[in-house]
Amino acid sequence: MSGHEAIAVASLLQFADALQLNLRAAIKEDADWHRRFMPLSEVIMELIINRPLIRSIQQVLDEDGSVKDSASPLLKRSREQVQILEKRLHEMMDKLMRNDRNESSSLEVSNVNGRWCIKSGMDKLINLNGLLISSGSGNGNVMEPLAAVPLNDELQRARGLVAKAEEDVLLMLTKKMQMDLDETEILLNSIIQLDMINARATYSLSYGGTCPDLLLLEEKSRILDAGTSLSEHKISKSSNSMEWTLFLPKAYHPLLVQQHRLNLRKAQKDLSSAAAEIGRRKMQAGMSNKGESEIDLVTLKERVAAFEQAKPVAVDFFISSETKVLVITGPNTGGKTVCLKTIGLAALMAKSGLYILSAESVRIPWFDSVFADIGDEQSLSQSLSTFSGHLKQISDIQSKSTKQSLVLLDEVGAGTNPLEGAALGMSLLESFANGALLTIATTHHGELKTLKYSTAGFENACMEFDEVNLKPTYKILWGIPGRSNAISIAERLGLPGTIVNDARELYGSASAEINELITDMEKYKQDFRELHRDSQSYLMLARDLHRKLLAARRRIEEQRITQKNKMFREISEAAAAARSMLHKRVRKFRASQVQHQPIRVGTSAKSLAAELQQILDKDSKDLVQRKSTIPSKALKQSSSGKQRF
Numbered sequence: 288m289s290g291h292e293a294i295a296v297a298s299l300l301q302f303a304d305a306l307q308l309n310l311r312a313a314i315k316e317d318a319d320w321h322r323r324f325m326p327l328s329e330v331i332m333e334l335i336i337n338r339p340l341i342r343s344i345q346q347v348l349d350e351d352g353s354v355k356d357s358a359s360p361l362l363k364r365s366r367e368q369v370q371i372l373e374k375r376l377h378e379m380m381d382k383l384m385r386n387d388r389n390e391s392s393s394l395e396v397s398n399v400n401g402r403w404c405i406k407s408g409m410d411k412l413i414n415l416n417g418l419l420i421s422s423g424s425g426n427g428n429v430m431e432p433l434a435a436v437p438l439n440d441e442l443q444r445a446r447g448l449v450a451k452a453e454e455d456v457l458l459m460l461t462k463k464m465q466m467d468l469d470e471t472e473i474l475l476n477s478i479i480q481l482d483m484i485n486a487r488a489t490y491s492l493s494y495g496g497t498c499p500d501l502l503l504l505e506e507k508s509r510i511l512d513a514g515t516s517l518s519e520h521k522i523s524k525s526s527n528s529m530e531w532t533l534f535l536p537k538a539y540h541p542l543l544v545q546q547h548r549l550n551l552r553k554a555q556k557d558l559s560s561a562a563a564e565i566g567r568r569k570m571q572a573g574m575s576n577k578g579e580s581e582i583d584l585v586t587l588k589e590r591v592a593a594f595e596q597a598k599p600v601a602v603d604f605f606i607s608s609e610t611k612v613l614v615i616t617g618p619n620t621g622g623k624t625v626c627l628k629t630i631g632l633a634a635l636m637a638k639s640g641l642y643i644l645s646a647e648s649v650r651i652p653w654f655d656s657v658f659a660d661i662g663d664e665q666s667l668s669q670s671l672s673t674f675s676g677h678l679k680q681i682s683d684i685q686s687k688s689t690k691q692s693l694v695l696l697d698e699v700g701a702g703t704n705p706l707e708g709a710a711l712g713m714s715l716l717e718s719f720a721n722g723a724l725l726t727i728a729t730t731h732h733g734e735l736k737t738l739k740y741s742t743a744g745f746e747n748a749c750m751e752f753d754e755v756n757l758k759p760t761y762k763i764l765w766g767i768p769g770r771s772n773a774i775s776i777a778e779r780l781g782l783p784g785t786i787v788n789d790a791r792e793l794y795g796s797a798s799a800e801i802n803e804l805i806t807d808m809e810k811y812k813q814d815f816r817e818l819h820r821d822s823q824s825y826l827m828l829a830r831d832l833h834r835k836l837l838a839a840r841r842r843i844e845e846q847r848i849t850q851k852n853k854m855f856r857e858i859s860e861a862a863a864a865a866r867s868m869l870h871k872r873v874r875k876f877r878a879s880q881v882q883h884q885p886i887r888v889g890t891s892a893k894s895l896a897a898e899l900q901q902i903l904d905k906d907s908k909d910l911v912q913r914k915s916t917i918p919s920k921a922l923k924q925s926s927s928g929k930q931r932f
Contacts, residue, residue, distance in 0.1 A: 289457065290354060291352035292352075293344050293464075296340075296344065300471075303336050306331055306481075307331055310328060327484065331481070337470065347456050368445040372441055373442065376438050379434060380405060401446065402439040402443070403435055403439055407427050416433050418430065490642075494544060494644055496645065497642055497648075499633075499649040499651050501637060501638075502532075502651070502652045503653055531607055532606050533605070533652070535630070535651065536605075536647075536648065538645040539602075540644075543599040544644055547598060551591070554591045557587055600760070601645075603763065603765075604763075611725065614735050614748070614768075615627075615727065616730060616733075617729075617759070618752050621750035622750050622759060622761040623697070624661060624729065627695045628695075630693075633645070637649075656691075656693070657693045658688055658692060659695040673701070674708075677699075681715060685718065685722070694723045695727050699730050699735070700715075700732050700735070712732055713734060736768035739768075749767050750762070751764050757780070774791060
């Protein structure tokens with residue numbers, strides 16, 4: 288094992304050790320960490336780390352993988368001997384070149400195969416006794432002085448001892464590693480798995496995807512979250528899309544999103560660099576070409592704005608559980624192939640534990656395999672044409688696919704006679720309808736569109752085309768077969784009217800009527816989609832208003848209860864104060880009557896009543912002063928309470 292390989296092993300062990308120590312520290316602070324990150328925490332805690340091997344490697348190797356002088360006494364002595372010999376040779380060469388004054392300016396020390404020599408420039412001869420190593424060819428002459436031969440031989444032997452000592456050290460490390468090789472391999476595989484999981488999580492968080500719900504076809508009632516085990520939250524969220532086999536709202540092709548981010552980031556970086564350069568120039572006196580710099584900056588800003596606007600187009604995929612084959616038609620460069628790749632990548636990403644670049648409530652089956660025939664399979668080495676290459680690929684898919692497979696076919700039936708290609712394509716799709724879970728095919732053959740109306744399990748979709756601007760919109764229209772736009776495009780591009788009319792006649796009136804019908808269907812579909820979008824926005828607005836009304840009603844009810852409780856509390860406090868005051872006045876009145884005046888029979892009761900009435904009148908005046916802070920209803924209750932008293 289080389290020194291670099293040994294350092295790599297030590298780095299692996301150190302990383303695993305640090306990972307385990309950090310997890311233990313986290314668990315010590317919060318014991319719930321272990322449960323929260325299961326089963327990853329269990330994998331990390333079960334790692335077997337050979338810490339003595341780490342120390343052994345660090346003791347004898349530097350960080351760059353070179354063997355330390357202290358690794359062995361023999362290595363240290365041999366390296367010291369090499370240094371001594373190199374110093375002696377350097378002094379000798381310097382002395383020889385100084386003695387030869389006439390040529391000293393063109394002489395230099397050279398190392399040839401580890402031996403110290405003298406080299407002259409311009410092919411001049413060296414006036415020294417020695418062995419000529421090389422000469423001519425415009426590279427000068429190289430000579431090994433005779434006096435340096437013994438030292439060079441001794442230097443070679445010393446270097447051999449150094450190499451032997453280093454080899455012994457590395458052999459010792461290799462034997463130590465072999466003793467625990469199985470544990471190291473297990474640890475390496477575990478770290479690789481953890482690194483893959485971390486990479487998936489980093490990618491998913493970076494691109495803001497959605498954790499998909501995976502439908503297990505063996506038990507259709509079960510839906511598993513790709514990132515965790517069975518989740519009640521996910522099941523409830525998926526209940527709205529239970530009728531769909533594939534539910535991917537607003538899905539993106541991940542590579543298109545990545546390319547857009549890279550282009551936007553590069554444009555922003557160029558803009559930032561240009562702005563910094565212009566700022567630097569403004570700091571310098573006599574700045575020239577100011578107008579050109581400002582124009583360049585404006586151009587870069589426009590480029591950034593263009594990239595920000597040119598985002599990838601999201602596509603909705605809603606394939607019902609009754610659909611076995613989806614036929615997508617549309618113009619070239621309309622996005623049919625990108626749709627196939629988007630679905631295929633989504634299926635593979637879900638199985639790999641990656642988030643899917645789509646909106647919420649993603650639902651996708653657990654396909655056992657994903658088969659694709661996309662692109663030109665022409666092969667000159669195997670004497671295969673485009674058509675033959677497609678057939679060979681499809682034949683392999685036919686033999687390997689199962690009733691739980693996803694099959695993606697691009698331009699099925701292409702590359703041969705249109706009639707025969709259409710017939711073969713129809714037969715292939717009918718076969719896959721019975722042999723695969725879901726088949727998605729793109730085609731230009733109009734005959735394949737009719738399968739929806741003659742065979743169960745087929746569905747049509749087409750890529751939308753903007754005939755006004757003559758460019759695709761990259762959006763899918765569901766339930767509508769695609770139509771040819773060639774004649775309309777030719778007419779809008781200015782092809783002579785006679786040619787266009789002849790083409791329409793040759794195309795046939797029946798086909799033209801079908802195209803007109805498809806055009807009307809597309810228009811109705813677009814109108815429905817716009818109305819549906821408006822209704823969704825109004826529904827969201829109504830829900831928001833309803834939520835606000837409920838919140839306002841709740842606040843009003845809480846305020847009413849608060850005011851009511853406050854009113855009752857004030858009434859109770861006022862009544863209690865009145866009763867207390869009356870009690871005091873009565874006691875005071877009785878005490879004064881007993882001490883100063885004898886009560887006469889027949890008149891005492893009347894006098895006492897008069898005194899009490901005076902007290903009540905005075906208390907009533909006090910209560911009237913509080914009327915502004917106590918409701919009238921409360922005053923009535925208070926008055927009735929005093930009368931009862």
